[in-house]
Amino acid sequence: MMSKMGLDMQTIFGQALDNRGLSRKQQAVLNASLVLFAEQGYDGTSTADIAHKAGVSEGTIFKRFRTKEGLLQAILEPFLNQVIPQAAGEFVSDLADKRFPHFKDLLAYGIRDRIDFVTANRPEMKIFIQEIGKNPILLVQMTNMLADALRESFNDVFKVYQDKGELVQWESMRIMRYVTSVLIGYMIPNVIMDDMPVDKEHVTQEAVEFLLLGLTPRA
Amino acid sequence: MMSKMGLDMQTIFGQALDNRGLSRKQQAVLNASLVLFAEQGYDGTSTADIAHKAGVSEGTIFKRFRTKEGLLQAILEPFLNQVIPQAAGEFVSDLADKRFPHFKDLLAYGIRDRIDFVTANRPEMKIFIQEIGKNPILLVQMTNMLADALRESFNDVFKVYQDKGELVQWESMRIMRYVTSVLIGYMIPNVIMDDMPVDKEHVTQEAVEFLLLGLTPRA
């Protein structure tokens, strides 16, 4: 299901591809690209590398994906078509549905959830981060889209706790900025380093402790 | 206004280069590389691009810097081994010298100062960020270096306010993590986008408000 954000990736990437309908070989190409782009970077990976790892000929890559850039898009497009709905619509409605008794509970749940999300999408994250360096517009577009899509939903979610006096009366995007910043601060080394595991409970506990302090109004 | 720490990167960087006896043309090569690597990435910049922008022949680049990689190192090495440690050391001793009456004052001063630092070193920052994607060890090295260099100093600085009951009793690196994360959250778009200015006072005021809340012990 498409998120209600109506996030049209065509807008970002032009000819987005429907990855469903890919043959097994084409899937192998996509998997090989994902791993190699994440490991060695987009520029550091040759189409010959990809073809070899995927066990196909070089021609096969271009038959389907037209250009090397098209391969990158085929990787990032579904990532952005799921990341954004999930990080946005599903995530926030999930939070709303849960009707946590206290903001603290919501925070802990949300942080654990996002740690899982990042962990599950590490290669795509890494590729995305590297691409942002070269194409910064990606970052702004995604940020703006997220902001537009989530502001109202988070307004609603947060209002409950703000009314209870459990959450500062800042606008929801400012609150999200701090939560996100702290989370990123903990996760960046884990995303960038392939072999650095994350202690989910420890991170969650520390982050919640700090954020709760910073986001709870003083008496 | 530049921070009074004397954090003038032009000065530090310039001296480092003078020490190497770089000629005007080689300086031009370094400047062109700095701009182009930041704008288009290392891989996206050809040595012909650099030579053209610097107004020199391609041979001139290799005469002094041996390889394209050597050019990157000539940019990052002084940044990592001289600029950052020096700036960090000066920063923390500066904070200690100032003997701010309250943690709030220290926080505001420090944040403004680091915004200036980032602003003054935007191209190097951007190149560094991009390189981290390919060579994650850089990140670990820098983090460890800074942690080793600053832990004790910050322990001392923070202890004053912790004793006064103005600062939570966390270890200094944890406190720094949150300050840094929040600051990075505000500055990343500014570093990555060439043309996105930062509203220093607004960012300082917001960040201080949140961090003060999150780092002040509850009654």
Next chain:
Amino acid sequence: MMSKMGLDMQTIFGQALDNRGLSRKQQAVLNASLVLFAEQGYDGTSTADIAHKAGVSEGTIFKRFRTKEGLLQAILEPFLNQVIPQAAGEFVSDLADKRFPHFKDLLAYGIRDRIDFVTANRPEMKIFIQEIGKNPILLVQMTNMLADALRESFNDVFKVYQDKGELVQWESMRIMRYVTSVLIGYMIPNVIMDDMPVDKEHVTQEAVEFLLLGLTPRA
């Protein structure tokens, strides 16, 4: 006339190449390299020259041969490891099979045969000579290889005539040294100069006359 030893280098060389599955274009690359390396030397020949002469793109060279050095090896390796040992082995067993009545006959036959061999492999010879100047170990390796392979065979062949009193009682390699030296003395200008023909019968007659004198025991 080609020697009946079947010393058809085209055949041997060609098979070696076929075994590698070289396409027609790659064959053209090898042929062009052979001619150009012999004419202008390895260093004096650019890969662009080779590509142009072979009627292929420069990329084609590197697809199969990896490096320019690889091209040289693809020429010399079969020459050294297949052509020369095979030719040497066939040569000596051929000499043994013929059971010439007198050493004089053997000498004349062998000299004519080796003149044919050198004539048929002039380009490879020339390249090999030039490479020896840079990489002298090649010479030692080949000399040792030939010595090991041929000593005993020549011992047997020569013994017949030594027992008859037609050949001095020196060890076979010393005898070979003189035959080879004289032959080389006659052939070197022919190998080095592209357009200098050799008068096979005249050389044979002169060389046989001298060698016979020098290798026949005095009464």
Next chain:
Amino acid sequence: MMSKMGLDMQTIFGQALDNRGLSRKQQAVLNASLVLFAEQGYDGTSTADIAHKAGVSEGTIFKRFRTKEGLLQAILEPFLNQVIPQAAGEFVSDLADKRFPHFKDLLAYGIRDRIDFVTANRPEMKIFIQEIGKNPILLVQMTNMLADALRESFNDVFKVYQDKGELVQWESMRIMRYVTSVLIGYMIPNVIMDDMPVDKEHVTQEAVEFLLLGLTPRA
């Protein structure tokens, strides 16, 4: 003193240089070139290598020698201006002066002498051999010059022994060819390999034994 052969090197090399009158730095350049060209070949040696080994600037090389090719000429020209006179005029008149009682004595003396000569000029020899591969005309020119210059002198020297019945009645250049070929056969590995010493007495004894046999008329 110029040899009486009147060997005008100008003819071969155009602008031959008078190496006398070279400053100490220029001599250092020449020495460095000699060693490096012999060690790594002409193409394998850069002018930067030479300048560094000679302890001068690159400009100095070109001030005096115009081009890298000019350096090669400055090395080979005196070699050819001494080698040829010495190998020719002085050598042959020396042989004549000695008035050896038997051809055998002349042969032994001459071979020892040429071994010494080759040993003393190994680097130049090696460079010359390498250059012949690229510029075969050098070989023909030198061979013809030697032949023209020496034929009559050797005719005279050899006639003494031919009249005594100690030497075959071949023309002197044919006799020289065999002596030279055998000597070259023994010396080539020594010239090409830097570290391969030559057993002068052993070589002399073996070579004389064979050549005497081959060049003495049968009863």
Next chain:
DNA sequence: GATGAATGAGCGTTCATTCAT
């Protein structure tokens, strides 16, 4: 006379892309 920074043409090599099979 000597320097060495600078040059720029040319090199070997890579690689995304095409296309005949």
Next chain:
DNA sequence: GATGAATGAACGCTCATTCAT
């Protein structure tokens, strides 16, 4: 649809040569 040989433009880099000091 898949192949992989072939392409050719572009790359990083070398090096003989020049020239202002």
